[in-house]
Amino acid sequence: MTAAIVALGVVVGLLGVLVVGLLRSHADVLRALHDLGICEDDLAAAGTAEGRRTAGRRTTRTTGEIRMVPGVAAPGASSSLGRLVDVSGVDPHGGAVHIGLEGSRGLTLLAFLSSGCGSCLDFWRAFATDEVEQVPGRDTRVVVVTRGPEEESPSEVAALASDRVTTVMSSAAWDDYDVPVSPYFLLVDGSRGVVGEGAGGSWAQVVDLLRKAAADAGLALDDDRPRFTRRDLLVGRDRELRADRELAAAGIEPGSPELYAPLHAAPGDGADGEDGAR
Amino acid sequence: MTDVSSYGITARLPRGWDARIAKRPDPAGDPAGPSTRAAPEEGISTRSAPAEGDPPGPLAGTEHPVAHLANFPLPPVRGDYGSGAVELMRADDIFVALVEFEPEAASTPLFSHRGIPRFGVNDFSPHTMQRTIAGMCGAQAFFNRNGRAFCLYVVLGSHALRAPLVAQVNALLAGLEIDPL
Numbered sequence: 098m099t100a101a102i103v104a105l106g107v108v109v110g111l112l113g114v115l116v117v118g119l120l121r122s123h124a125d126v127l128r129a130l131h132d133l134g135i136c137e138d139d140l141a142a143a144g145t146a147e148g149r150r151t152a153g154r155r156t157t158r159t160t161g162e163i164r165m166v167p168g169v170a171a172p173g174a175s176s177s178l179g180r181l182v183d184v185s186g187v188d189p190h191g192g193a194v195h196i197g198l199e200g201s202r203g204l205t206l207l208a209f210l211s212s213g214c215g216s217c218l219d220f221w222r223a224f225a226t227d228e229v230e231q232v233p234g235r236d237t238r239v240v241v242v243t244r245g246p247e248e249e250s251p252s253e254v255a256a257l258a259s260d261r262v263t264t265v266m267s268s269a270a271w272d273d274y275d276v277p278v279s280p281y282f283l284l285v286d287g288s289r290g291v292v293g294e295g296a297g298g299s300w301a302q303v304v305d306l307l308r309k310a311a312a313d314a315g316l317a318l319d320d321d322r323p324r325f326t327r328r329d330l331l332v333g334r335d336r337e338l339r340a341d342r343e344l345a346a347a348g349i350e351p352g353s354p355e356l357y358a359p360l361h362a363a364p365g366d367g368a369d370g371e372d373g374a375r
Numbered sequence: 376m377t378d379v380s381s382y383g384i385t386a387r388l389p390r391g392w393d394a395r396i397a398k399r400p401d402p403a404g405d406p407a408g409p410s411t412r413a414a415p416e417e418g419i420s421t422r423s424a425p426a427e428g429d430p431p432g433p434l435a436g437t438e439h440p441v442a443h444l445a446n447f448p449l450p451p452v453r454g455d456y457g458s459g460a461v462e463l464m465r466a467d468d469i470f471v472a473l474v475e476f477e478p479e480a481a482s483t484p485l486f487s488h489r490g491i492p493r494f495g496v497n498d499f500s501p502h503t504m505q506r507t508i509a510g511m512c513g514a515q516a517f518f519n520r521n522g523r524a525f526c527l528y529v530v531l532g533s534h535a536l537r538a539p540l541v542a543q544v545n546a547l548l549a550g551l552e553i554d555p556l
Contacts, residue, residue, distance in 0.1 A: 183377060183391075185377065185379065187381070188395070188397060190397065190398070191381070191398075192381050192382070192395060192396050192397030192398065192440075193379050193380060193381035193394065193395065193396040193397070194394070194395055195377060195379040195388060195392070195393060195394040195395075196393060196448075197388065197390070197391040197392045197393045197394075197446075197448075198391070199390045199391050200390055200391035201391050201393075201447075201448055202447065202448070203448065205448070236448075238448050238450075260451055260452050261451060261452075262451055263449075263451045287391065339467070343467060343539070345390065346389055346390065346391060346446060346543065347389075347539075347542070347543060347546075348389060348390075348546075
C-alpha cells in the first residue's frame with residue numbers, strides 16, 4: 098500500500114513538472130510572437146475564413162504597417178530614429194535661428210508644421226495657449242519647424258507663430274530628418290538623437306504619444322528625482338559625463354592633441370584672455 | 376562648428392550652441408505686428424546708449440540687430456540682455472548678448488574700443504548682472520567695428536568656476552565677424 102502511494106506521488110510529481118514545462122514553453126512562444134507584433138487575437142483570427150483572407154495584411158502589420166486616421170500623415174518610409182542634426186534657418190521676420198541639438202540638455206520636440214495644412218491648425222492654436230505646457234518633461238522645449246521662405250510665406254507663418262515656442266523656417270531640417278509631410282513630430286534627445294517620431298490628429302493625441310515614446314526610450318520625463326542613482330554619483334558617473342560634455346563643447350574629442358599637451362602653459366597663453374584686444 | 380549669420384553678424388558656433396540674430400519687428404511695417412521675441416527690458420528707452428560704468432540693466436531694447444548665443448536652450452522670449460534666459464542657466468552655462476546701437480554712437484567715447492573685445496576672468500563680477508543671481512556673474516564691454524557700435528554682454532552660470540567658461544567665451548568671440556553696414 099505504501100509503495101503504491103509513493104509511486105502515485107512520483108507520477109503526480111512528474112506530471113506536474115511536465116505541465117509546468119509545457120506552460121513555460123507556451124509562454125516563450127507567446128512572448129516571441131508578441132515581440133514580432135502578433136497578438137493572440139491575430140492568432141485566433143487566423144483560424145477563421147476572414148483571418149485566412151487577411152493573412153497577407155497581418156503579415157504586413159508585423160513588419161510595421163500603421164493605420165492613420167483621415168487627415169493625419171503617414172510616417173515616412175525611412176525612420177529618423179537616432180538621427181541628430183542641428184536645425185538652422187530663419188525666423189518669420191528674417192532673423193537667423195540656430196537650434197543646437199547635438200549635446201543639448203533635455204528634450205526637444207520638433208513640430209514640423211505648415212501654414213497651409215488644415216491638420217496643422219490645431220497645433221498652431223495649441224502652441225499659442227497654455228496647452229503647450231502639456232508637453233511632457235520639465236526641460237522639454239517645443240520648436241516649430243516650417244519649410245523655408247522659398248517654400249512658405251513668412252507673413253503667414255508669422256501670423257500663426259506664437260511667442261510661446263520658437264519658430265524656425267528651414268527646408269534643410271525637413272530634408273535632414275526625412276519629414277514626409279505635415280504635421281509631423283520628432284522627439285529629440287541631445288545625446289541619443291530622435292527617440293520618437295510620428296503624427297497625430299490633435300495636440301492631446303501627440304502629447305499622449307510623446308509620453309509613450311519617452312517611456313519606450315527609458316526617459317523619465319515627469320520624474321522630479323535626479324536622473325542618476327546614488328550609485329552613479331558615488332562612482333562619479335555624473336562627473337564623468339559632465340567632464341566629457343565640457344570637453345566636447347570645447348572641441349576636445351578622444352585622441353585630441355590638447356589632451357597630451359604639457360600642463361604648464363607658456364606666458365601669455367593663459368585662459369583668462371588678459372592679452373585680448375580689450 | 377556651425378556658422379550663423381544675419382544682419383551682417385556672423386557667429387561660429389561650437390556644437391550644441393543655440394543662436395538667434397534678430398531685429399525686433401517694426402510694428403508699422405510688419406504684417407505680423409509687433410513681437411516680443413526680442414523683448415526690451417522693462418522701463419527703458421529704446422535708443423539711448425548706456426552710460427559707461429552703469430550696470431547693464433535695465434537696458435534699452437533696440438530696433439537694431441541683437442544676437443543671442445548660448446550653450447543651453449534659449450527660451451523663445453528673451454530681453455535684449457537675456458532676461459528670461461539667464462534665470463534658466465546652470466553652473467556651466469554661458470549666455471552672450473551682442474546688442475547693436477545706432478551707427479552714430481560708434482564715434483562716441485563709450486564705444487571707442489575698436490574690434491571685438493576679449494574678456495579676462497577678472498572682468499566678470501556678480502555685480503555686473505542685470506539682476507543679481509546667486510553664484511552667477513557677468514561682464515560687459517562696448518566697442519565699434521566697421522563703423523557699427525555694439526554692447527557685448529556676457530553672463531556665466533558660475534562665478535567660482537568661471538575660468539573655463541571665460542576660455543569658451545573668448546573662443547566664441549574669436550569666431551565672431553561683423554560686416555560693415
